[in-house]
Structure formats: structure tokens, C-alpha cells
Amino acid sequence: MTVTSMKGTAGQIVSSILVTALLVGSLVAVLEIEDQRALGICVAIIAGLSFLAPKLGILRGAEQAGAHHPWAVRLIILIGFCSLVLILKDNNFALLMIATILIYATVCLGITIQTGYAGLFNFAGAAFLGTGGYTAAMLANATWLPDIVTILLGGVIAAALGTVLILPVLRTRGHYAALTTLAFGVLFNGFLEANEMLGGPQGLKVPGIQIFGWDFSNDLVIGSLSFSFYANYVLLIGAIFALFMIFTRFIERSWIGIWLDAVRLDEIAVSVFGLRISVWKSFAFTAGNFLAGVMGAVYAKMTEFIAPANFTFGDSLLLVAIVLLGGIGNRWGVLVATMIVILLPEKLQFIQEYRLLLFACIIILLLMVRPAGLLARRVRVFEERH
Amino acid sequence: MSSIAQYLLNGLMQGTIYGLVAIGFTIFFGVMNVIKFSHGDVLTFGAFGGLVAAWAATALGFPIWLELVFVVLISVMASAAIGAIIARGLVLPLKDAPPLNMLLMTMMVGTAIRECIRLFFPNGTNPQRFPELLPSGGFDLSGVYFRYDGLILIAAGIAFIFAVQWIINRTRLGLAIRAVAEDGETARTMGINFTLTVAIAFAIGSMTAGVAGALYGLYYSEINYSMGLILAIIGFSAAIIGGLGNIWGAIVGGYLFAGLQTAVVALLPALSDYKNVIALIVVVALIAWRPTGLLAERGSERV
């Protein structure tokens, strides 16, 4: 296989199949293998393949396939996703982890719109995630409200809460802006801890999802196949993730994306051209918070319990770390980075109390070795759209 | 009336500690345009260094005044050393990376320091008793309890703030630091050793953390591995409200934050749970009102 053989339609399709298979295979292997030694070998193989993939032009091929044959690629991904669920069908824990990965990845897509496209820092991601979660908890008694509406309301209220921050975020820049969101994240957590109505530090119970009589807390049965009840959540969250991936892609590739790029790179020049900076910044900020809120509601309903301890400064930091490691502004990078950041601490459970230390060291190392992230965002190339 | 004075005294002590932490943030920002979030944990590191020094001094049978000097000295040196190491090993290599990378990196460095203290210091998760080395007791002046140690520490803290200010503004070393802060490239062509100057600036900034750590231990008689995180958030807030890069701004910010916290408890005791929430709301509001801090940074790039 050479670089040239990966060009052309067939090569591109093969590349995207290989990349999807690599992702699915890695997930299954990492989630299913418990034995430390086997896991180590397996991670080494995955790392080797990931290192090899760009050298063989497979990554580039898959990328081009995404640009030229989006629907074919989407079909491949869908097949990959379905086979993933099928393989792990009764593994509760693995499906829970996949759902968690997809939730965090979606929230990080929101932060990608904010940080990656519009250049706005958000150190309060966990606060907006929490807003969605608490909305779902507060609406638990309103059983007449369909859960779909509840979930959407989680997003709307998170976005609305975010508008409080729009003024300071718009007026400030750089570290000053970082502090506004950081302070907001910390004060949000403090507020949750102190507020009795929201359950205080002990937290609240949240009922699971029911959509049109489809009860998500029962095992999913399709034909003669029986799936863990978490499969319900994986399917729903997968669908939402796909929707928002397409939404983000749309933003990135439309004029909005170009405007946002311009706003990020040179505000003064942009204002000279008459672009309304504040409008586009507000739009990006609100859209990102909406995504976080929606996923917060779903997350709360999936774990059926929320407490302030889930939405600390450290959790916001984790979200920023994902976006950065993925390569700021790269949607697929977000997914890969989320897998690493969510699965790594979990797989480090065996070193018990040392796991946070090792995690911090790994992140530092990654930042030193790959400052641009695992998959750096490409500079816009306009010829690519024929 | 008497309790107002008491609150004022408490606030003054906290404000001095916050101000010292904020000065560090402001120096790092001034020199390298970076926010070094591990600063709070450098403070913890210094305080634990001081604790070890106190243990050693007791074992060696030092007289109490010498033990005090030894504790403060080791705290400051431990902080300065680790601050310079972080600057040389982690901050300088990343100086061209986006600010977000630096922020995340230093936050992770802070986490690593914190976890190391927790795991490798004997019984590190538990709070540690810091020896009382200052004259205990105090005097009651019309109902206000003045502690000798409190008064001494506030005075020492303020004296150190002036010392740092003097180093930066009146010495050759300070001149070099300011030159690097203004324009690293030009400073280099003028024969200033860039790397060394940056490391020294970071060491000085970290010394303020060491002093704050020693003050903290001596005043509260107790230190713990996680005290740095919240101090970093407050110190960062203070530096920002004051205006990054401005030492006086950092001090104003520090006292302001302490004043806010104390005022909430004193005036609205029912809301004492919310004191950090309220203080941070005021911080956000202040930033919305003055986007580059109360005492604006020199050469702000606002158009």
C-alpha cells in the first residue's frame, strides 16, 4: 500500500473503512480486555496502527472521502457504530462508557465552536453541563412534559444562563475572558452546594428517559436479540452526537465558519469589513452552551443521579483538555481525545491512588510532544470543494 | 463596633495572603504573558518545605528565633526553586504555544505537585500541624483581640510586598526583568541573558508564594495538601481585577477579595454559605465593567 494508491474514490472509501474499523476495534478491545498484560499489548498495537495510518496516507484518504463522498462515509460510520453496539450488546459497563464518551464528545463539540471557531475560552463547561442536568432534575415531577422537550429545555436554559456571561465575555479578551468563565464555573458549583432547593451537596435523583412509551431503563429487545438497557442511551446519544457533528460541520463549512475564523484571527480587520463581531461571538457562545445543556440533561437522566461534585472546576478543565488534545477546532480530534481522556483514568483504576498523578503527567507529556493536539485542524483549503 | 475592627483585622490578614499570591500571577504575566496556574500549589510546596525545615530545626535543637528564620528561608527557597524549574523545564519550551495550552499545562503541573504531596509526604492527605514560632497571645483593646502573631505577619507580608516592588523597579535585576517583559528579542540583543532572566523572574514570583505559604502556616498553624487550588483561583481573580501586570493592582485585588468575603459574613450571616459565590459574582461584574482591571495594564491593546 502506498500513498498514491490511497488516492481516487476507491482508495478514499477503503481508507475511511480502515479508519472506522480501527476506531471500533480499539474501543472494543480496550473495553473488553481486563487483563493488564493483554491490555498493554493491545494499546501498543493500537498506538502502532495510529502511528502508521497517517504514514500510509489512510488518514488523508479518509479525510478526502469525507469531503468528496460525505454520505458514503456517513454510511460506513453508521455501520461501524451499529456493529460496535452489536458486539458489546450485553456488556453494561462498556456501553455506559461509550455513552459517556459520546456525551463528553458532544459537549466538547460545543466548546470547539466557542474556542476553536470563535476563539472564546470557556472554563465553565461543567457549569453548563450541570445546568442541563439540574433542569432535567427539576422537571422530573412534570411528567406531562415529554422527555424530548425536557432535554431540549436543558439546552435552552443553559444557553439562557450563558447570556449572563455574554457581556463580560464580549468586553474582555484573553486571560481576562478566561477568568470570567472560570469564576462563573466556580461560583456555579458553590451555588449548587449551598442551595437547598437544588438538593444541596447531596444531589438529586433524576428519572430515566421515556420516549413515547419506550422506557430506557428496560433492556432493549430487537427481534431475538437482547441488549443492555444502556444500549438505549448509546443509540439516542449516538444520534444526537451525529446530529451535532453535522451541525458543527455545517457551521465550519458555511460562511458562518469563515466569519468566525476571521473574528478569531483578527478582530480589528474584521470590524473594518463591517462584520458584527459581537453577534457572531454571542452566537458561538450560545450554541456551545446549548449543546452542553442538552447533553447535561441526557447525562443526568442516564446516571439517574446528579450532585454538585459532578460539575466542579476540575470537570470543566477536563472538557478544555479534551478540546486541546484533540487539536483545537478539529471535530474528529475531539472524538479521539474524548476516548483517551475518559477511558484512560478508568483503565488506570489498577494503580488506584496514583491514577490522578499519572493522568496529569500524561497530559503534560502530550502537551509537550504534540502542542497542536493529536489531530491538528487543517488550514482552510478552498480548492477542496469542487 | 469592636467586632467591626475584628473583622477588619481578619480581612487584612487574608488580603495580605491573597495579595502576595496575586503578585506572583502578575509578575509571570508581565514577564512572559502567561498565566501560571500551578502558583497555588507552589505555595503549598513552600509551606510543606517550611514544615520539614521546622521538624529539622526542632531535631537539631535550634533556638526558636533561628527556627523561625530557617522555616521562612526554606519555604521561600523551596518555592523559588520549584518555580524556576517549572519556568525552565515547562513554561519556556512552550512559550510560543497558544495561551490555552499554557493554562492547561500549568494547571496539570499544579495537580501533579498536589498529588505528589498527598501521596509522598508522610500522611500527606491529612492536615498537618504547623509549629507556632511567633509569640502567642495578644492584647484586648476595647473588645478587639489583637494577636501579636497576626500583627507581625501582616507587617512582614506588607514589608515583603514593598521589597518585591523595590527589586522590580529599582534594581539592575529588576531593569533586566522589565526589559524582557517589554520586548524579549530586543532585550536579548542588548546582552541580557533571556533564559536566565526569565527563570529569575519566575523564582522571584514564586518567592512571594513561599512567603505566603510560610505566613499561612504560621498564622493558621495548619497546612494541607489542597490549600493551593482555591488560593490560586482567588489569587488569579485578584490579579485580574487589579489589572494583570500591575503589582499595585494585584494588591488592591487581594484586599478587595478578602474584604468582599468578610463583608458577606459580617453583614449577611445568613448567606455565609454563599460568600465565595457572591465574591465571584462581584468579580465577574467588575470585569464586565472594567475589562482590563481596575488599574489597567500598561500598553493595553484595546482599540
Added chain:
Amino acid sequence: MLGSKGGVWGLAVSGLVLMAAANADGAFAKEKVKIAFVGPLTGSNSQHGIGGRNSAELAVKLKNADPATKYEYELVALDDECKPNVAVQVVTKIASDNSIVVAVPHYCSAAAIATVDIFHRFKLPMVIWAAVLPQITYAKKVPEIHRVSGTLIGQNRVGAQFMKERGYKTFVSFADSTDYGKSMNEYFTKFTNENKNEILGAFAVPPDQQDVSAELTRIKELNPQVIYFGGLTPLGTRVRTQMEKLGITAQLEGNSGIMGDAFISAVGPELAEGTLTFFDSPPLSKMPGGKFFSDNYTKAGYTQSPEAYGPFAFAATNLVMEEIERVGPNRAKITEALGKVKDRPSIIGPITFDDYGQNITPLTTKYVVQDGKWTIWEESEYATGKRKLKNLP
């Protein structure tokens, strides 16, 4: 370094030989049974989590050393960080692992409350070792849920009664703003009011707050005879040392959260002197097997102390292993057997589970610090009148 290919091959071969040897060994070994332990191994409560983990591990080690057991036990220790979402994750993990037959989970109540339903859904029996919030067991009857630690109701009832008998009248409550502190405050208030004593004020601060002098200044104005503290050691240490700095001379009434040597060593024996605490277990030295536990804990070389709840983790782990020995490694059978536990001797006193799985025989004991040691009240010089508590009317 073994740079050559030969070295690598040598390693591989010896690895294979080792594996073969291990397999050969396994043929004669006892059946392996896995038990899960869950607690905070990172974060600010990790001293308790690690102390509990060590104690549970010790129980397993001692059991395995006994040739008379039917099974060989393996402890799988997991970190819940005291966060509900992480707790849900790790409990789902152990619950869906069929080789794990029983769990000994949770120090923090918020984590325990979040996972009760998961244990029930996957029919995994468990015995909580430390979380003390009453609702965990008493919210509803769940057959899988058991708890050896007492609820915090008992200690507050005993404490309020004790303070009344001493003649104290005015109190201020100072609690942390976690679920633990808030419930502590709730039951303290309930029993103090029932005893017709007066609470002059209640304060709640986050457990990581460093400076409590503003709150204490306010308390100094209120001038209570007693400051009740409902929280854990780190905050308790700050309250005690800062009380001193502000010249507050009130009597300090603590609770299970500050029980342990960490409090005394952090504030120093002089300041700790006379501090009261009510705790659900007599000192280890008084219990059958208690000395055996502390001796072996030291012998095992753990650097971290077992903390107050270590013995509870040890007792819970022993209890589940005893049941496995009797009914075999089967989740349903263990659940059933645990439900019937009655007057089972342990190092924390006899264990009896009620219909809700709650241990109803915790031996709430009154302690006072005397010369840098937690001493049983009845045996202290305070009870004989030789020393006096502060502010006694």
C-alpha cells in the same frame, strides 16, 4: 541492558515458563472469589478511602492465609472519588462483572445514594463500610443493601443527651456544607431542641474553606457555651486552631468525622485537650480481635493509618467472606444470607441487620481527648472531676 535479540527471547521463554507454572499451580488451588471494595482513593477524603482499602485488603490477606477456607479471595479496589457519576461508573463496572460476587462500597454518602439502585438492578449484594446518611438504607427496602456503619442519628442523640446532663444550655452549630455536615446539623438541631437547649446560630462552610475566622468572629459575638462541629477532620482542625487564635473559649463538641489520631496530631495535644466526640464504636483495644487487627495492620507495613472507619471496612469485608464460606460465591445466596445476619461478633461490636439492612447495634461511645489521646469518657479524668470541660455552668 539486554540489547540483543537473545535477551528478548530469553525473557519471552521465561515468561512462558512462568505462566505454565502458574497454570499448573492453579490446578490444585482453591476456587478464586472476587470481592470489590469502593472508596475515595484520590481527592481530599482519600485518607479514609486508603485506610479503608488497606483494612479490607488486610482482611482478605488474613483470610487467605488461613488454610481452612474453601475459597481464595481477591480484593478489587476501585476509586469513586466521592463523586456520584464516577461511583455510578465503577459500580456498573463491578456489577456487570459476574466474577465479582459481593461489594464493600463507599465512604461518601452522595456516592452511596447514587449507586443503591444499580446494586439492586444488577442484584449485587453489598455492605457499606462508612457512609452514614440515614436515607441510604432507610429510604426504601432494598434486599441488596446493608451497612455496618451506624447512621449519624445515634451519635447525635447520645451527644445531645450527654451535653444536657453536663448542664450546657447554649450552642452554636458549625458544619460543613456537604450532605454529611448538613445532616449532622439537622440531627444535632433536632435532639438539642428536644432537650430544650438553645441554638444561637448555625453556620455552614464548604469543607475546603481555609479561613473560618469571619464565621468565628460572629460566633464570638454570640458567645455560646458550646460549639458543635459537624464535619470532617480537615475543617475541624481549622475550626479548632482558629478558635484559639480569636480567643474563643467555648467547649468543642465533635462527632465521628473528627474521630481519629489525625485530628489530634493536626491541632496538637494542647488544643485538642478536652474535645468531645461521639463515635459508633468503642476503642479497638476494648473489642475482641481489635488488638489482632491493629497489630496485623502495623505488621503489614501500611504507612497510612486505618483512620476511624478502617475497622468498619475490615469488619464488613470479614462479614462478607464469612457468608461466602457458608453459602458459596453466589450473589443471590449471599444477599439472602446477609439479610439474616444477627449478633455476629466483629471488631466493631456485634452486627445485626434490621429489615432495611442497617446495623442496629452500633455501640455509640463517648470520647474526650486527654493528654493527646481519645479516651473513653467514663475512664477519663474529666468524669472523675479531676479535670474540667470548658464553660461548665
